[in-house]
Amino acid sequence: MDAHAPYLDKVVKSGRHPLLARVIRDADLPHAADSAERGFELGLERLLDGWEANLPVRP
Numbered sequence: 001m002d003a004h005a006p007y008l009d010k011v012v013k014s015g016r017h018p019l020l021a022r023v024i025r026d027a028d029l030p031h032a033a034d035s036a037e038r039g040f041e042l043g044l045e046r047l048l049d050g051w052e053a054n055l056p057v058r059p
Contacts, residue, residue, distance in 0.1 A: 012021040032038070 008024055011017055012024055015021075
């Protein structure tokens with residue numbers, strides 16, 4: 001995969017293929033150095049959003 005990195009970087013930077021660019025960026029996330037921190041933050045955010053959605057509406 002490293003052999004294709006320069007080409008894929010060029011494709012992402014071109015902006016012509018946004019869906020492919022997103023797939024490439026998303027594929028890097030699980031392998032990022034801060035993936036555990038990101039996972040915790042995402043999980044906490046979803047949990048808090050769920051609680052907020054179920055709170056009574058204030059007048």
